[in-house]
Amino acid sequence: MSFTTETYPGVHASPPDATRGFVFNHTMLRVKDPAVALDFYTRVLGLRVLRKLDFPEMKFSLYFLARAEDTTAAPDDIGQRTAWTFAQRGVLEFTHNWGTEADPDFKYHDGNAQPQGFGHICFSVPDLDAAIRWFDDNGVTYVKRPEQGKMRDVAFIKDPDGYWIEIVEAARLTQLGRPEAGVSDRA
Incomplete structure (x- = not known):
């Protein structure tokens, strides 16, 4: 049985051929303190860290997490592991801007307070x-x-x-x- 999309104004009945192979890979959240966020998402929600990327010149780090069950599929080579990470589905990316964890008054907008967004x-x-x-x-x-x-x-x-x-x-x-x-x- 093939998938049929629900139809509403603006919905295209079938994806354009040019989008074949497109995969929703990740969404990103900014985190104040990666140690606290990583503890919550790995211990409480069971995610695993697929890859961490540091950008010292811009003073931030990226952490990619997912519910990866088959860890044998993750390559050991860092370049291959990065490519593998960006080929996964349902990934959560944390962006940590260095220094935010040391500022007791720092807080990100959660998107639910006014003005609402995310x-x-x-x-x-x-x-x-x-x-x-x-x-x-x-x-x-x-x-x-x-x-x-x-x-x-x-x-x-x-x-x-x-x-x-x-x-x-x-x-x-x-x-x-x-x-x-x-x-x-x-x-």
């Missing part, structure tokens, strides 16, 4: 209840727990820089967006 990233988990217990055990800050608000079975947590992370269990979202069923079948 909203959140999302992790799909196999068991939302187990994930919530794990987050509770690790003292994670919530924006919204799954039982709160009109949209049930969806949680929002914050990372150490204040960015919002949506947490969903795909199997619980079958009724999401169905007007006849309300917001959720578990509401």
Whole structure:
């Protein structure tokens, strides 16, 4: 069975041939302190660091993280590992501008305060209840727990820089967006 896109104004029915092979590789978040951000994303969310790139002349570093299960596929050669990193899907990039970690007043805009812009990233988990217990055990800050608000079975947590992370269990979202069923079948 082939994929058929949903159709709305502005949507092209099929991707242009010139885009064949395009892959969404990563999205970037600026982080104040990479040690704090890396601890949260590797310990609490289970991501792994694929590659770190330093740019001393511009005083910043990039960290690329993903849920890479098959680490044997990661080349040891640094150039090949960099190319491999940029060929992956679903990568989270951190940009650390050197020195921000030493400034107690420094803070990035999370995109959800005014003026709003960037909203959140999302992790799909196999068991939302187990994930919530794990987050509770690790003292994670919530924006919204799954039982709160009109949209049930969806949680929002914050990372150490204040960015919002949506947490969903795909199997619980079958009724999401169905007007006849309300917001959720578990509401």
